[in-house]
Amino acid sequence: METKLTKQDILELFEKQSKSFEQLIIRERKETEKRHKEADERHREADERFEKKLGQLAGTWGKFVAEMVKPKIIDLFREKGIQIRTSLQNAEGYIGDERYYEIDLLLINSEYAVAVEIKSSLSVDDVKEHLERLEKIKKVQPERVNLSGITIFGAVAGMIVESDADRYAYKKGLFVLRQKGNLVEIVNDANFKPQEWKTEY
Numbered sequence: 001m002e003t004k005l006t007k008q009d010i011l012e013l014f015e016k017q018s019k020s021f022e023q024l025i026i027r028e029r030k031e032t033e034k035r036h037k038e039a040d041e042r043h044r045e046a047d048e049r050f051e052k053k054l055g056q057l058a059g060t061w062g063k064f065v066a067e068m069v070k071p072k073i074i075d076l077f078r079e080k081g082i083q084i085r086t087s088l089q090n091a092e093g094y095i096g097d098e099r100y101y102e103i104d105l106l107l108i109n110s111e112y113a114v115a116v117e118i119k120s121s122l123s124v125d126d127v128k129e130h131l132e133r134l135e136k137i138k139k140v141q142p143e144r145v146n147l148s149g150i151t152i153f154g155a156v157a158g159m160i161v162e163s164d165a166d167r168y169a170y171k172k173g174l175f176v177l178r179q180k181g182n183l184v185e186i187v188n189d190a191n192f193k194p195q196e197w198k199t200e201y
Contacts, residue, residue, distance in 0.1 A: 070105060073177070076186050077107060077114060085109045093140040101136040108145060114153045122158030127169045130156055138197040152197040157184065
């Protein structure tokens with residue numbers, strides 16, 4: 001026997017289906033929110049792990065600079081005939097209020113200064129950037145120190161020195177320092193002729 005649906009039956013059916021669809025949407029929204037929350041939590045934990053690793057790396061890097069490079073570098077340059085009297089970390093030069101350059105380590109005596117760029121991993125691009133800094137420090141006096149009439153040498157140092165970076169730096173007249181075990185050494189040989197940057201102020 002065929003049953004005919006009235007308009008009321010159809011309206012009630014639509015309403016029932018609408019409620020079911022609405023409940024489905026709510027469940028899906030809740031599931032999506034739950035997944036997003038879990039993903040956010042995973043991202044937060046990953047960020048915390050990253051920050052922790054970064055802090056450990058910064059600690060290792062700071063130790064490399066403080067304990068290995070800075071204390072020994074003066075003796076290393078004395079062996080090269082450059083008598084260092086003063087060392088200045090993070091020397092900055094400004095044009096107006098804008099920082100023009102920053103030198104990781106500046107070693108100074110009455111005639112010479114050595115501007116040292118220190119990297120955890122030294123690349124050819126790092127060497128190129130340091131050559132640009134040397135052109136800048138030649139033109140603009142750094143804060144807290146007078147380099148008028150001084151000849152500047154350049155040097156680069158790295159815990160790891162990437163392929164060709166040391167040879168490129170050598171060819172450009174830069175001293176190259178690298179880690180060897182627990183020591184730091186200048187790898188330039190006796191034939192090396194350092195490039196000179198004469199200050200213009």
